[in-house]
Amino acid sequence: MTKNMSNLDKGIRVIVAAVVALLYYFNVIEGTLAYILMAVAIILLVTSLINFCPLYRVLGISTCKIKN
Template sequence: MGKNVGNVDRILRVVVGLVLIALVFVGPQTPWGWIGIVPLATALVGFCPAYRLIGINTCGLKR
């Protein structure tokens, strides 16, 4: 399992994940905000299974 998420992509995923999780506590307070754990986890790990299936690699590392 190599990394396939680049730095810019990771930052965007962290921001989106935190915003979605914040919706659980502020705003409409719906449980759908917990879906923000997915982008947050993929950003922290640096690997996205969906990217592997599609064949996308935003990481600058050579294979």
């Protein structure tokens, strides 16, 4: 796996995951929507921790700066 995420991309993903977790904690989101959003938040958090997004690979996107 080659790194394909920039620091900005990772930061945004972590913030989105934290916001979803807080919304769930304060019961703003409930039920099926909450479970779906929490699953997405976990995926965003894991991809930010490993610096690799499989969807980016499929789409041919890389936000990581390439060093020459």
